[in-house]
Amino acid sequence: MRTVAGPLWLLLGMIAATVALSAGATSVVTCTSAGCGGDMTKLSLIGVELGQALVAILAVLVISGEYSSGMIRTTLTAMPRRTIAFAAKAITLAGVVAAAGTLAVLGSLLAGRFILPRHGFTATRGYPALSLADGPTLRATVGSILYLTLIALLSLGIAAIVRDSATTIGVVLGLLYLLPILSQVIGNPHGQRLLQQIGPMSAGLAIQATTNLHSLPLSPWAGLGVTAGWAAAALVAGGLLLRIRDA
Amino acid sequence: MTPTVTPYRSGRRAGRHGFLQLLHAEWTKFRTVRGSVIGMAAAALMVVLVALLAGASSDQKGSPPVPIGPGGEPVTDSFYFLHQPLAGNGSITVSVSALRSSIPTGPADLRPGIVPWAKAGLIIKQSTRQGSPYAAIMVTSSHGVRMQDNYVNDTAGLPGPVSAASVRWLRLDRSGDAITGHASADGTHWTKVGTVHVSGLEPTAQVGLFVASPPSAEGMGTRGSVSTAVFEDLRIQGGWDGGSWAGDQMGPESPSFAGYPKNTSGSYLGSDGSFTVTGAGDIAPAVRETLPTGGTFGDLLTGTFAALIAVIVVGALSITTEYRKNLIHVTLAASPRRSRVLVAKAIVLGFVTFVAGLAGAFVAVPLGERLARANGVYIFPVASSTELRVGLGTAALLATAAILALSVGTMFRHSAGAVTTVLAATVLPYILIANPFMPASVSDWLTR
Numbered sequence: 001m002r003t004v005a006g007p008l009w010l011l012l013g014m015i016a017a018t019v020a021l022s023a024g025a026t027s028v029v030t031c032t033s034a035g036c037g038g039d040m041t042k043l044s045l046i047g048v049e050l051g052q053a054l055v056a057i058l059a060v061l062v063i064s065g066e067y068s069s070g071m072i073r074t075t076l077t078a079m080p081r082r083t084i085a086f087a088a089k090a091i092t093l094a095g096v097v098a099a100a101g102t103l104a105v106l107g108s109l110l111a112g113r114f115i116l117p118r119h120g121f122t123a124t125r126g127y128p129a130l131s132l133a134d135g136p137t138l139r140a141t142v143g144s145i146l147y148l149t150l151i152a153l154l155s156l157g158i159a160a161i162v163r164d165s166a167t168t169i170g171v172v173l174g175l176l177y178l179l180p181i182l183s184q185v186i187g188n189p190h191g192q193r194l195l196q197q198i199g200p201m202s203a204g205l206a207i208q209a210t211t212n213l214h215s216l217p218l219s220p221w222a223g224l225g226v227t228a229g230w231a232a233a234a235l236v237a238g239g240l241l242l243r244i245r246d247a
Numbered sequence: 248m249t250p251t252v253t254p255y256r257s258g259r260r261a262g263r264h265g266f267l268q269l270l271h272a273e274w275t276k277f278r279t280v281r282g283s284v285i286g287m288a289a290a291a292l293m294v295v296l297v298a299l300l301a302g303a304s305s306d307q308k309g310s311p312p313v314p315i316g317p318g319g320e321p322v323t324d325s326f327y328f329l330h331q332p333l334a335g336n337g338s339i340t341v342s343v344s345a346l347r348s349s350i351p352t353g354p355a356d357l358r359p360g361i362v363p364w365a366k367a368g369l370i371i372k373q374s375t376r377q378g379s380p381y382a383a384i385m386v387t388s389s390h391g392v393r394m395q396d397n398y399v400n401d402t403a404g405l406p407g408p409v410s411a412a413s414v415r416w417l418r419l420d421r422s423g424d425a426i427t428g429h430a431s432a433d434g435t436h437w438t439k440v441g442t443v444h445v446s447g448l449e450p451t452a453q454v455g456l457f458v459a460s461p462p463s464a465e466g467m468g469t470r471g472s473v474s475t476a477v478f479e480d481l482r483i484q485g486g487w488d489g490g491s492w493a494g495d496q497m498g499p500e501s502p503s504f505a506g507y508p509k510n511t512s513g514s515y516l517g518s519d520g521s522f523t524v525t526g527a528g529d530i531a532p533a534v535r536e537t538l539p540t541g542g543t544f545g546d547l548l549t550g551t552f553a554a555l556i557a558v559i560v561v562g563a564l565s566i567t568t569e570y571r572k573n574l575i576h577v578t579l580a581a582s583p584r585r586s587r588v589l590v591a592k593a594i595v596l597g598f599v600t601f602v603a604g605l606a607g608a609f610v611a612v613p614l615g616e617r618l619a620r621a622n623g624v625y626i627f628p629v630a631s632s633t634e635l636r637v638g639l640g641t642a643a644l645l646a647t648a649a650i651l652a653l654s655v656g657t658m659f660r661h662s663a664g665a666v667t668t669v670l671a672a673t674v675l676p677y678i679l680i681a682n683p684f685m686p687a688s689v690s691d692w693l694t695r
Contacts, residue, residue: 053671057663064663166567166662167282170560173667174553177674181552182297 010058011100015107018051022108026115041137042208044112045144049205051104052151055097056172059155062093064165086239090156094149101148105141143207143224150224150231151176154200157234160242175230176201197223200230269582269591277565277595286561287603290554290645294607295614297550301542302618311500313533313625314377316398317447321533321625324377324398325498327513327526328370330455337485338420339369339454342434343386344411345477350463351470351508360472363389364531366459367476367524369419371426371445371452377498380445383457383530384428386415388474394428394440398532404430404440421485424448434480455492456481458513458526462505471505473527481520492518496526502625503533542624544637547615548608551641552674558600558645559669562652565596567662589657593650600649604642612638648673 025046155172162168179199183192196202197218206223218226277283316322333339346367350360368385382396384404392404392415409415416431424447428440460474496513498504507513507527516523566589569575582588612634616626629637648669656665 050671050675053667057667060663166560166564166666169663169666169670170556173670173674174556178553178556181549181677
């Protein structure tokens with residue numbers, strides 16, 4: 001992984017995109033006397049919604065790249081125990097994404113910390129500067145890093161199942177972005193809530209909420225658990241298919 | 248003697264540089280790749296499936312019918328009405344010295360607020376049936392004096408808000424089906440606001456005072472508000488039968504009525520020409536935002552998002568696969584004019600996507616509509632030309648997205664990068680505007 005140029009650029013791009021979207025979002029909100037409203041931690045971390053797309057490409061390329069170039073045969077010849085080869089890929093990927101995700105998430109938070117007070121979100125109005133010493137904010141930060149890592153693993157698992165990179169990206173992004181949109185057409189409120197509970201993105205990003213927790217479809221850590229479940233299922237299915245299929 | 252071997256020649260005509268041949272070649276390539284055919288079928292299927300899901304999941308059975316106005320359009324017709332019958336011609340005059348609105352800010356917290364289209368004034372209405380024809384003159388919170396009739400017509404009168412220091416006098420005269428509205432700032436100098444002809448108004452109509460208070464918009468939803476008006480100097484002339492005033496909430500069960508905030512209700516106090524009336528609701532065309540049991544054609548076609556993902560993948564793959572498998576060398580050797588190859592690809596891809604999208608939309612809409620209607624959802628009526636435009640537009644959108652993916656794929660030569668770029672650019676803005684604290688200006692800019 002270290003020797004291919006693509007992943008490094010993707011990681012840098014992911015960090016840049018995450019911080020840029022967060023900074024952009026925080027610099028357009030204003031807090032007037034009529035009311036500020038909203039969850040500033042969640043807003044500062046909104047860049048994760050874009051960053052995850054780049055994480056997904058990275059994860060997909062780790063495995064689809066090998067399929068398309070035929071490198072997978074070399075890998076599997078060198079390491080005939082496929083499950084272990086796959087696990088090694090997953091662990092390396094998780095480590096790299098967690099490291100880059102930490103930079104991206106902390107960068108976003110820092111941007112929010114500097115930008116928000118200039119738009120009226122000051123301590124006197126009940127919006128103290130974002131700080132990791134604050135319990136919910138710390139949880140949102142750590143959770144966002146974990147979320148990015150889980151998305152990487154989910155994408156890796158789907159890539160191992162689907163093998164073709166473009167189709168995998170389509171499936172992964174469809175799974176992430178489409179479910180929240182579809183949940184809005186469901187007329188039945190229970191069905192809508194259910195879809196938000198099982199969607200990997202809407203459930204997992206519950207970890208970023210710091211206010212109004214009772215109105216969430218499910219609690220923050222349970223939400224991240226749903227995303228983890230998706231990732232685990234994809235990894236297991238991908239690992240099994242890798243084992244029983246011809247490369 | 249060696250036999251002469253005739254080299255094999257294709258039975259096809261010569262002229263390999265013809266553009267039609269190139270199109271045919273690209274079509275064959277597209278047709279024979281299993282993935283692209285599956286992708287297109289999936290795109291059309293997603294449009295249909297989501298429409299079915301939207302229709303089948305809605306649960307509005309047993310909800311009251313949506314009132315229909317004189318023009319056949321869905322309307323909101325809920326307000327507090329203090330009325331008595333007027334037979335034949337006559338007139339009614341009143342002064343309004345206050346119009347105050349309250350908006351709930353919490354479960355049991357009602358605060359004074361501004362509801363720009365809160366209305367209080369005089370109305371002549373065919374009957375207390377919802378959707379019946381009417382003409383009215385009123386003061387509003389932020390839009391001055393208005394004369395309105397039959398839910399869609401509106402004429403502006405005296406500007407400025409109403410208060411004890413700036414009282415507004417209102418008068419309605421009925422003469423046959425012609426109703427004339429006058430307004431005055433002092434009760435002596437009157438200005439005509441307008442004359443309207445309310446067709447089909449029967450000789451006896453319900454006439455009186457009304458107060459309406461539309462729900463205030465709160466992010467993506469609405470909240471019911473309530474308004475109170477102080478009426479004085481109520482005078483009537485003409486065919487009144489001398490009965491007493493009756494106070495009624497019009498359309499209390501209407502699906503477009505957001506209801507009263509907690510601990511409030513419609514009421515009136517007073518007698519002998521001075522009344523304080525409290526009311527909620529609105530007299531206006533019904534729109535998607537105020538009609539929870541309503542749905543639009545656009546709602547049924549949400550599956551377009553899913554279809555977009557499928558056609559973007561197919562579009563990007565149709566070129567990046569050639570790069571990956573090095574088929575591009577063969578393609579370009581067979582047809583050295585590269586731009587023509589790209590154009591041929593775009594035409595084939597765009598055409599196929601358009602057909603798939605059109606098929607999806609035209610199957611999805613009637614099916615989804617039927618299911619939604621069966622579940623009690625009111626689908627806003629549209630002209631068949633609009634229906635056609637929506638279908639063609641959906642197909643054209645999908646075709647454009649596929650060609651965009653093809654172009655980005657040509658630039659990147661890399662399928663994952665191309666797919667992600669186009670997908671993120673297409674779908675992400677919608678995710679962002681669904682975010683409740685995006686300011687309206689940014690949301691507007693993103694959706695443009």
